[in-house]
Amino acid sequence: MDQLTNYLFIAAVLFSLGVFGVITRRNGIAVLMGVELILNAANLNFVAFSRFGGMNLDGHIFGLIVIVLAAAEAAVALAIIINIYNNLNTINVDDASSMKQ
Amino acid sequence: MEQYFIQFSLLILFLPLAAFVVQIFLGKRLPRQGDWVSISAIGITLILSLIMFATMLSSYDSGFSKEASFTWIDMGSFSIQLGFLIDNITIIMLVVVALISTCTHIFSLEYMAGDIRYSRYFAYLGLFTFSMNGIVLANNLISMYMSWELVGVSSYLLIGHWFEKDTAANAGKKAFLTNRVGDIGFFIGIMLLYTAVGSFMFSDIFEGVAVGKISGTMLTLAGVGLFLGAMGKSSQFPLHIWLPDAMEGPTPVSALMHAATMVAAGVYMSVRVFPLFSPDALLVVAYVGGFTALFAASIAVTQTDIKKVLAYSTVSQLGYMILAVGTGVYTAAFFHLLTHAMFKANLFYGSGSVIHAMHHALHKKHDHNTDPQDMRNMGGFKEKMPVTYWTMLVSTLAIAGVPLFSGFLSKDAILAGTLAFAQHHPAHLLLPVFGFGAAALTAFYMFRLMFLTFHGAPQMPELIDDIHESPKEMTGPLVLLASLSVFIFYTLPYVDPFSDHGWFTDLVVAGDSFVPGSIPAREIADHAHHAHYTAMYTSIAVAFLGIALAVMVYLRKVFSAENWVKSFGTLYDWSRNKYYFDENYERFLYQPFFRLANKVAWLDWDLYDKYFINGFGRFTDWLSRVTGRFDFEGIDQGLVDGTGRIVNYLGGTFRKLQTGRLQNYLLYVTAGLIILTIIQAF
């Protein structure tokens, strides 16, 4: 538990799973959840580097900012999704293609 | 009193200006259109001048002189001082200006009554008096030049007083421009003197001339330059053309400016700067003056317009004065200026009175086509206008040079000086010929004027009943000035009608010229004195010859004027048409000048600008078209669009990868990333 690589591996797993989710899911909300996983992986890395880099608190700050961004992103994304749903009656990202050429 | 002279001068100078300002801004709103403002201002001026005159007479000091200056411009090195120079000449001139100006103001009360620009007229008179006094009082060339030009402007404004008439407007412009020609010479003279001496003050300049800071050709040129100014203002040949035209102005103005004072400014200036005229310059002065005297008299002989006769007579008399300056007897010139101012102003007032009467008579008959100034329409006015007749007769006798009258004294002094000059420089015999010839002609044409106007049968009998003597405002000045044409006023305290010896000759004594090598004034005076009797007898003889001729032709009709006209055909035509000066100036000076101006303007605008400057524009335009073509067809169509077409083709190929599905892209990205790292790793 006192090894950097352990945390990095866990973060790598989370990241890979998040990417997989984003690539494969068709439901917008599910895609969003994949993004949350990716963000958590990144956050975990930040904090881990902070801990093993001499308890430098800068990493924590970045982590905080990422959390805030995630919150903002989630709020906006969900608002968009609900809008799409209200207009198209679906939340599948492929179906929302009226802006496609 | 002498200690107050500077203050007096200030008042004399600025009171008329104050009247001018008041009249311009308030004139129309004041009761009686403010004429009383002008009259009281000029009246005070006259009183102050007379006080100064009386003081001068009581102290009886020929060397009196008082000067005051102040710094007007001071830039460190370059500075200009302005100031007053008050000596006996100044005081006499101030009295002349104030006196004639006052008479004119009073005369105008009636003459100009009911004029649409009545207050404006008085305002301009004030401006004129101010600037004329400025010339008189100046102790330096700059303020003299400034006043000089201002006089020109007031003359312009007054000649053009009835500007609705094109002739009046033209005459004003002509007067100003002709004067400007002279002024350019004046200014060049000033610059020559300043460059050499470094000061504008008369005293400094004279000193500089005396020590030889400027001499030889330069001094002559400077003198001629200054004299050119005098020629313009005093209407000397060949710049004489403006004065007869200036008669378009109101007659009182003609009396004040174009007879007595303004035109005399040239003479006054020549008298002032006489000490710096080099002998060569003086010769130029003498010939111009002498020629003008005879030349103008010969024109006056045939004129029929009463004011034109007087105008040419003025030109001729001014020529006399200039001649006197040129021959060195400049005090005689100034003396003639003084006497001439009185009798010529009087003659103009007289003519004004006649014209006034004619005008009213014609007005009553509703006749607007007959020229009220043409002597051929007059005749027999003697009984109808006795005051006018007698006063004019006195002045005519004076101008003709008949003993007992002022003109005799001054003219005699001039002729004596001229004769003496010719005796000592026999090469210049022509000068006295000019002088005596002009004297004979003067006597002739003046009496011709008198006879045609007042004697004989009325030419227009239907008018004669309506011709009346003018009111007191007009006859008052006539009587005053006529009485001042009697010799006694000039010879006191002596009573010899055949000698000019009097207060004037005692108080105004010629000083030596400052030009090294000139004849001393004492010697000139001696020469003139020796020539005095010869000149006197000759001048009396020619005067009576002229008068006799006039009597025989126009009164007794012994000779027929018509026959003379026939036998002198060409000469008569030339004289009648003023030797075609106006026409020739028009043809050889003005017209070519305007053509030049139009050519230059055409060159500037239609050639230089249109073709040369805009040519740059056209060339650039052409160049830009060429480059534009190259740009479009070569670079744009070939290179740029070629690239575009290739890209278009490739895009068509690769577009199949574009699914528009974000997740596909993400997959590609991830896959690409991995492939890249694999390549990197191995």
Next chain:
Amino acid sequence: MGILSLLIWLPIMGMVAIAFIPRKYEKYIKITAAVATGMQLFLSIVLWQRFDSGIGSMQFMERLEWIPSFNIAYILGVDGLSLPMVILTALLCFICVFVSWNTSKAVKGYFALFLLLDTGIVGVFLSLDFFLFYVFWEVMLLPMYFLIGIWGGPQREYAAIKFFLYTLFGSVLMLVGILGLYFSCGKTFDILDLMRIAPEALQGVVWWGMSGIKVIWVLLFIGFAIKVPVFPFHTWLPLAHVEAPTAISVILAGILLKLGVYGILRINYGLMPDGVYWFSGALAFLGLINVIWGGLCALAQTDLKKLVAYSSVNHMGYALIGMAAVIAAGAANGTNFKAAQAGIGGAVFQMFNHGTISAMLFILVGVIYERAHHRDIDGFGGLASQMPVYAGITAVAFFAGLGLPGLSGFISEAMCFIGAFPVYRGIVIASTIGILLNAAYFLWAFQRIFFGELNEKYNKLPEINRLELFTVVPLLVITIFFGIYPAPYLDIIARTMDMIINSVVSLSTFAGM
């Protein structure tokens, strides 16, 4: 912020304020412009009060770093040469706001551009850094282009583009000259530094076989000469003056032309005294051509505004002749310091006087144009009886233009002549013909417009109104005041003129060449 900065930036503040006023409140826009320029005028008078005329060098200096890597700084200062010009600018701009009070086309844009122009002009007069000088010089150009091109007469686009190209051509040459100075004089744009360095640093500089001083002198001279305008570069002027709206003609003639003379005196004379000796003969000769050519062209015009425009060409010729007189102070010409002072003082005074007189003339032309809707001199006649006050004021303005003593133009013209006479006798004598030409074209025009029988078409023409009187009378008063008592003006400039003369005389090595 010093008083000089305030003077420069006040109009810009006014412009910003105008930008926030909605388009429809035209009245408030005009009032804002009037307040901005009025405050500027007030400040310039304060500046004049606090100015010490006993000192010839720069006063009220301000200095801020701007672009240190190129030695570019924000340097302002005022001396006897620029102070009167600043006051004149402030005065004319203030007056011009009222001249254009009745503008109805795009009022907001008009006044905004006008204030920008104001800033540019004052900036040029006050800046002491060459780069800043150039920036303001260009700032001035652009609003002028739009003001002529949008609010002008029928040929406005043509006139505007011509003005623009002409001036831009000059600016480019000037920029090359500036860069030449920059690189040959120790890489500084500070004019005061350059004044010390340039005369020596430029010694012996040779470019392509030509003396560096001569090249830079000519480049800068052409740049300024176009503004003056000197003879072969003058044809933009009649067109631009004729087509521009009245207020802009006033600014053009009243101030912009002075920038040329100012530039020559400040830059060419200050930085390259050697060149002055080399060029002064040509300068006087160009002045002569300006006088005669401008006079003859004016005589031939039938358009009143064009006549006044050509009279500007004529009048600026006198200033050029006066400027050339500065070499009279040199040893080669008998160290006639008096003449040099008279000449250069006359030239600088002529700048101011022409500024007031030509401004007056253009305003008066505008007055008649607004009533009769044409400017054909022969198309009037007899107006003196219909509009006596207008005729009287015009008469004074015309007389001032023809150099009548008692009005300011006379003194400056006379000083120019007197100063140049010892050095250029022939040229001065030839150019006195100009005095006659002045009188001829002004009096002839006056006669055709005002004298004779009243033209029946115009028997209902209204007299000049109060607003127009308000714009003309201050200029009239100044013209008369300085005509009678020029000392206040000459006191301000005298010491600075001494400095210019001394720098030309002492730093110049050309005198012996």
Next chain:
Amino acid sequence: MADMVFWCIAALTVISAAFVVLNNQLLYAAIGLLFTLFGVAGLYVFLWADFIAGVQLLVYIGGILVLIIFGIMLTNQISSVRLSQTNVQQGVGAVVVTWLFIFLSMVISKTPWLIRPALEPESTTAGVGTLLLTRYLLPFEVISVLLLGALIGAAVLSREGN
């Protein structure tokens, strides 16, 4: 003991994360996300990041997750049978992601990480607070403005009848 707890939490995190991306029932996936987030918070504690852990709990679980569940509820009629979804390109995705994981693992294990000696664990709250209000004041303010903007934007976007 601590080791075991660590591995348990690590396992919980990874397994529930896999559940999130693989389960077809959206609601279950969301529940899985809940556990993942808990697990990450636990890991933070092991990394001595007490403040971040707290924030993780408050913001992620208390805010974002609730928001997501709301989203799911609102976009699927309760009456409709399955709150489910289908997946695409699973095969290719799996291959690519596996490769990605392998690559990341290689990077992690081969990199000579520079490890600084750790200090005694202490509360980071004060340190983070100080940093936020000194060195990172501007980013802090910017991010708060961003958050505010995002919230307002979200509110505007989801307004009825838009």
